[in-house]
Amino acid sequence: MKIGIIGPGAIGRLLGYTLAQGGHDVVLICRREEQAERFLQTGVTYVDPDGQEHHAPVQAVVGGVEELDGVIVTVKSYDTESAATQIAALHTQAPVLSLQNGLGNAETLARHLDPDRIALALTTHGATAEGETKVWHKGRGQTVIGSLVPPSTAGAFWAELLEECGHPAALSDDIRREVWSKAMVNIGINPFTAVLGVQNGQLLQESEILPLMQAAVEEAERAALAEGVVLQGSFQRVLDVCKNTAENTSSMLQDLQKGRRTEIDAMCGVIVQVAEKSGSSAPYNFFLKKIVKKCETKRSKLSSLEMKGLFDEFLQNN
Structure with missing residues (x-):
């Protein structure tokens, strides 16, 4: 063929x-x-x-x-x-x-x-x-x-x-559910590795970041539910993938390192759109989209404390 x-x-x-x-x-x-x-x-x-x-x-x-x-x-x-x-x-x-x-x-x-x-x-x-x-x-x-x-x-x-x-x-x-399930893992890993400039496994050592990862993933699960896709235990899968792919460099981090546009819109951006369509909000995913977009135009690697500080400031003001 x-x-x-x-x-x-x-x-x-x-x-x-x-x-x-x-x-x-x-x-x-x-x-x-x-x-x-x-x-x-x-x-x-x-x-x-x-x-x-x-x-x-x-x-x-x-x-x-x-x-x-x-x-x-x-x-x-x-x-x-x-x-x-x-x-x-x-x-x-x-x-x-x-x-x-x-x-x-x-x-x-x-x-x-x-x-x-x-x-x-x-x-x-x-x-x-x-x-x-x-x-x-x-x-x-x-x-x-x-x-x-x-x-x-x-x-x-x-x-x-x-x-x-x-x-x-x-x-x-049910490939649609499979796609959403993988998106939960991508949302829990890719933006964080991209902004921090670390490999997947390093996220497990970032105590300040783990709660933010969990909040973003649980927020994304609620968006999936609004689309009729029931998912559970996504954050545990994120932790398992971080452990099993500890030496991997996420595709989003690779994109930033090469000066390329990322796929953040198709991850966190979609979660924000779905949340807004259902009458709610997705502040964690909104922030991740915003900060990764900023890194696309001006590459800057943050520490976990700096990222958490920006997260806290954003949530307090919104």
């Missing part, structure tokens, strides 16, 4: 290599001609968890491509709208898989595409992009896939395809 991947970053390259090794024609849809040319010259360079380097040939284009059998979206959440319009312009009814961070990506895609075509996925595989074409597979994990609108077969299409290529995938009958 011919599979297009919009967003050849770390996860896009990982899936591209997997599908190419499985015998499929992979088309990486790039923004820049320079990157497309590099992929055409070298293919995807994949470094497995044992440090061994492998290569797989791929096609690469800038813009659209016709006659695809499937499209995978791995762009940052703030680029989902652009990807959706790009897919709509292809005039194809091929199934679409969103493997992205944050909340609201499915809704954005569904505004432009038939919801029955759409599947969502979450993965715990660790991957890091290097240069234009290389991806380091830092750790094997699990990929969960589900149709946006059950009983659509979109989820099963992607799960079967990845399984055939040696990438285990589990089907979920």
